[in-house]
Amino acid sequence: MSRPALIGRALALAVLYAAIVAGVVIFGQAGAPFIYQGF
């Protein structure tokens, strides 16, 4: 693989991996932020 192709592929992977992590962190959460107690 040529150097530019390697860098391009690594960059694409970096964005993909970072997006996956960020997506799972932000959208993978579950549950209410607190327990309701008649507020």
Add this chain to the structure above:
Amino acid sequence: MTARARVMGIAGAIVLLASLDALLAWFDVFTPLLSSTRPTSLLASINRQMTDVVRALYRAPAGPPAIVVLGNSETEAVIRPLPAFEEALANAGAPAGTHVVSLCVFATAPTDAEVIARRLGPLRPRLVVVGIAPPDVGTTLERARDMPITRLLDTGFRDGLVPPGDVEARLDRWVRTVWHLYRYRALLHDLLRPPAERRTPGAFLDIVHTPAEIFVMSYGPERAEELLRLQATFAASGRFEDFARYVTELRGPDYLPGLRERWRDLTPQPVQLEALRRLAAHARDAGARPVWLLLPENPLLELDPEVGGEVATRAAEVAAVVRAEAEALGVPVIDLRTAVPPDGFLDLNHLVYSSGRLLPTLAAALAARGLLRAEPEQPAEEERRARDVAGEQDEAEREEVEGREGAERTAERRLFDRAAPRAPEPEDGEPERVIRAPQRVVPGDAVPEAAGEHGGRLSHRLAEKGLPGAA
């Protein structure tokens, strides 16, 4: 795909995520993402309020030093609409352009407010007003763990006043302390994908509204009509059962049982009293004067068949303890407990939202205590003593926060700290401790009756209105 490309991709992803975290730490990325409308459900509103808190703590508002308000929904109901509050403050003698910054978050206790208050330095406030209701002071450690700020925002590596309940909670706390993306995940979630629900215009909270307008905006015309009908039924009968029906329709079936649960066996909790002490110390560290606000109490709650008989006694006990703490710390107390008659309340513990009913009274009370003067006061000798009492462990946590938030903010804050003496540094290995202040009744400085009918006991007030329960 080569292994080398994958390794470089992982490394690049780590760099990208670290850059995103630096962005979240240093810049307000929330404001550009804000919707022009606000949510109406409780949980989404809490997330929106936490977003507003995070946004507010990035920098001070323009104009003279601001008045910061901390508390939960009951405090929020007193201080809205903020423009009307600012106008009332200006009329009472506050410097022109003084802003009010609400850091109130629904369903929180003083232990949550204490976490927020550790970061008040960049706001450079003049006053830090904390709204206090008896159930807030009665919030147990176990319940405090489940409250929004403690559960979601940055509580630091140390145990603080509310230690995590188990290993998982401790790990969660550590991760959100160092990783902003994780810490703000719920807030970013709602910004990027707002919950599908009825929403109100963003400026709705900035204008005085009648209950009917609020009902229509929040629940739609049909439900608003039903709520108004139930309200009228209660007004005609005066029976608590009718009010319970109205409030259950308004707030849902969990409201009344939840409120009763918070009043049942209510006793002042040492952890919340310590949070109030630390709140006072944090305010002074930020160059502000702390003020405690005893929030209006709805006399109708005393008619509740399950907890009504205990309400007056327990509320008085909490007020006495808070006043004693305030005296020991040199914190001014504004007592609004009896300032509003039942018709000023939306339910059993909140004023009618955005009514602005108490704002002139509150502004006048602040002015009467000399708290609106343009020049910040030098802390009096008693305040120095109070800092010595309340600031020790608190100082260690504040330093930890500052260390993480970077040199620039720390430098900015220390510039302000010069005006106020610092509490002594904690000794190494000093255990977390709760300091007990003398618990005795001190002379009151209640706000003059805004309603003109709260001078006597509840039974007399009820007799005047011809309601059941009158003496």
